[in-house]
Amino acid sequence: MAVRWRIAILLAIITTINYVDRSVFGVVAPVIRELYAIGDEHYGLITSGFLLAYGIGQLLSGPLIDRLGTKRAFSLAAIVWSIATILHALGRGVVSFFSLRAILGLAEAANFPAATKAVAQWFPAKERSTGVSIFMLGAGLGAIITPPSTVLILETLGWQWAFILPGSLGLLWVWLWHRWYYLPDEHPTIAPEERQLILEERSPQVSKAPWYSLVRYKEFWGLMLARVVSDFPFYFFLFWLPQYLIDARGFNLRDIAIFAWLPWVAADIGALTGGTLSSWLVARGKSINFARKAVIWLGALLVLVAIPAVRAESGMVALSLICFAMFAIQIKGAVFFTLPTDLFPAAKVATVWGVFGAVGSLGASVLGYVAGQLIGSAGYEPVFIIVGLLHIVSATLLMLFVPNIRSLEGQ
Numbered sequence: 001m002a003v004r005w006r007i008a009i010l011l012a013i014i015t016t017i018n019y020v021d022r023s024v025f026g027v028v029a030p031v032i033r034e035l036y037a038i039g040d041e042h043y044g045l046i047t048s049g050f051l052l053a054y055g056i057g058q059l060l061s062g063p064l065i066d067r068l069g070t071k072r073a074f075s076l077a078a079i080v081w082s083i084a085t086i087l088h089a090l091g092r093g094v095v096s097f098f099s100l101r102a103i104l105g106l107a108e109a110a111n112f113p114a115a116t117k118a119v120a121q122w123f124p125a126k127e128r129s130t131g132v133s134i135f136m137l138g139a140g141l142g143a144i145i146t147p148p149s150t151v152l153i154l155e156t157l158g159w160q161w162a163f164i165l166p167g168s169l170g171l172l173w174v175w176l177w178h179r180w181y182y183l184p185d186e187h188p189t190i191a192p193e194e195r196q197l198i199l200e201e202r203s204p205q206v207s208k209a210p211w212y213s214l215v216r217y218k219e220f221w222g223l224m225l226a227r228v229v230s231d232f233p234f235y236f237f238l239f240w241l242p243q244y245l246i247d248a249r250g251f252n253l254r255d256i257a258i259f260a261w262l263p264w265v266a267a268d269i270g271a272l273t274g275g276t277l278s279s280w281l282v283a284r285g286k287s288i289n290f291a292r293k294a295v296i297w298l299g300a301l302l303v304l305v306a307i308p309a310v311r312a313e314s315g316m317v318a319l320s321l322i323c324f325a326m327f328a329i330q331i332k333g334a335v336f337f338t339l340p341t342d343l344f345p346a347a348k349v350a351t352v353w354g355v356f357g358a359v360g361s362l363g364a365s366v367l368g369y370v371a372g373q374l375i376g377s378a379g380y381e382p383v384f385i386i387v388g389l390l391h392i393v394s395a396t397l398l399m400l401f402v403p404n405i406r407s408l409e410g411q
Contacts (some may be wrong), residue, residue, distance in 0.1 A: 003190045004122045004198065009133040010180060011115045014078060014173050015138025016145075018111045021085040021104065022050065023146040025097075026239045027256065031245055035330045044372015046098050047239045051231075055361030057109025062354015065110060066347065069116050071181050073350075075174050077098045077110030082170030089160035109361070112337070113353040118321045120341045122184060122198060126282050128341050130291075133275020133334040140268030140330065143238060144261040148361050151230045151257035176270040186253075219343055220352070222401025224359045230336065231360035232328055232393040233303065235385040237263060237322065238369070240383075248380055249315035249335040256375035259319060268321040270330030274299060278335045288342055289405040292335050296398065299332025307388035310381045325387070332391055335397075342405050 025032075025046075033043060058098040065073040091097045115135045153162045169290040186199045186321035205321060216220075242260050245251035251259070274295050281291035302324070340352040371383045 002194050003187055004127075004131070004184075004194065005134075006014075007118060007122050007181065008131050008186035010177065011118055011135035012138040012141070013171070014177070015111060015115060015172045017138075017143040017166060017173055018081070018108055019139050019142025020146050020149075021081060021142075021163075021170065023143050023163050023215065023238060024085075024109060024150055024166060025088070025101065026242050027147050027150040027260070028154065028162050029243060030253065031154065031159050032091070032097070038077065038094055038097075040376040041372050042094050043243075044225075044369050044375070046094065046101055047235070047372070048369040050101040050105040051235060051361045051368055053105035054109045055105075055358040055365060056154075057106040058113060058354045058357035058361060060106075060354070061110035062113045062351040062357075065114050065117055065350035065354075070114050070121065070350075071177070073110060074114040074118075074276045076168050077107050077114065077176055078177070078265035080173050082167045082393040083172075085167035085170065086164050088163035088167075105361075109357065111356075112357055113300075115340060116353045118219045119351040121353035124198065124200075125288070125342070128281060128336045129282075129335055130250035130339045131275075132341070133271045136271040136275070136330065136337065137268050140264040140266075140271060140326075143264035143267070147242070147260040148257045150376040151253055154253070168262040174259050185221070185375065212331075217343075219402045222398060223339060223343070223352075223356055225359040225401060226336070226394045226398040227356050229390045229397070230332075231364035232371075233306070233325070233390055234333070235364045235368060236371060236383065236387055237326060239368070240375075241322070245315065245319070246378055248310075248320060251315065263323045266327040267330040270327035271334040274331035275333035275338075277331075278338070287305050292342065292405050293395075293399070295335045296332050297395050299328045299330070299335075299377075300395040302328030302331065303391045304388045307385055327402065332395070336394075339402075339405060343402075343407065 029038075029043065032038065038046070061073070061077065068076075081104055084100060084107060088097070088100050088104075091100055116132065119128060119131040119135065150162045152164065154161075182188065184195055187195075226286045241263065242251075242256050245256060245260060277298075278291045278295045281294065282288060286294075305321050305328070306325035309325065312318040312321060338348050340356055344352045367386070371386075374382050
């Protein structure tokens with residue numbers, strides 16, 4: 001196997017651990033909420049605390065990754081978020097869980113900027129969306145394995161161990177990362193043919209312009225506007241799905257273990273579908289602009305199936321529609337998340353992705369807080385309507401502000 005694909009798998013592994021660490025709380029939440037009397041509004045506040053810190057962390061981590069390099073910065077971030085995950089075992093109420101979720105979000109924010117920068121360093125343009133879709137598999141995979149594994153740990157070891165065990169895996173990954181990750185021109189085992197392919201076709205690795213020069217591009221602002229409304233649907237299902245299935249569909253914890261991972265299988269299939277389809281269109285001679293936007297619009301339109309899910313007569317029909325919505329969200333996401341690497345040089349990708357991710361998390365944080373208020377006062381239906389429509393808004397903003405997806409280096 002070529003080294004670049006092994007790098008993509010290594011990125012998928014840490015993204016899996018990253019999403020296990022952030023998803024565990026949603027599965028354990030019914031137990032913790034009952035134990036410490038945490039209501040809907042306070043639970044919404046705790047989830048918003050993670051997302052707000054996650055957004056701030058991406059703003060800070062992007063320039064830090066570009067300065068320290070992918071290897072060192074990724075290691076530092078993974079160590080901090082793994083320790084923060086383990087410390088959740090000491091949580092005792094709203095204040096402590098809010099604080100721990102905030103620390104976790106601050107550190108976990110480095111995952112996507114660092115992984116995207118690694119893809120920009122290791123993959124030529126024609127393979128880049130596939131590289132991104134592979135590491136994005138970790139998001140779904142983490143959410144897939146979290147419900148059954150967490151319920152098993154809850155029933156055998158107690159809720160504290162649901163945080164201790166995945167946090168420990170993150171520390172093990174750091175050791176592997178330090179042993180295996182190098183840049184293509186430094187890697188000790190890369191074949192000369194692969195090194196030549198990467199160095200000839202990858203995106204520019206240096207940029208003479210300072211980071212703040214990015215704001216002069218309308219495409220930069222277009223990406224940010226499209227992202228600010230796009231993250232909430234994913235995080236709503238990540239943080240609220242177990243609670244929704246219990247509150248509105250009568251599921252118990254054992255049902256959660258059996259069924260709550262299914263939307264994330266659909267999400268991973270969607271990520272692979274979106275990334276592969278976009279790469280296939282480019283290979284067939286379509287422009288990057290067409291290949292990216294066609295797949296983004298396909299996903300955005302399909303997310304609309306989330307709206308009727310809330311009124312479905314049976315819980316299994318509702319869950320099936322939610323699965324399809326997650327499939328569609330990740331079709332769009334796998335390609336949408338590739339755009340910073342298409343538009344900006346690798347030397348600036350982490351910085352761009354930091355801002356890109358920060359505005360997404362800020363939007364999700366605000367909407368997450370609003371969702372908690374709406375659920376507490378009006379139920380789940382208005383939130384499902386918002387979830388179904390937001391990706392249409394995102395794709396429309398992208399079309400208006402990014403008329404042509406192309407490299408902006410030198411312009």
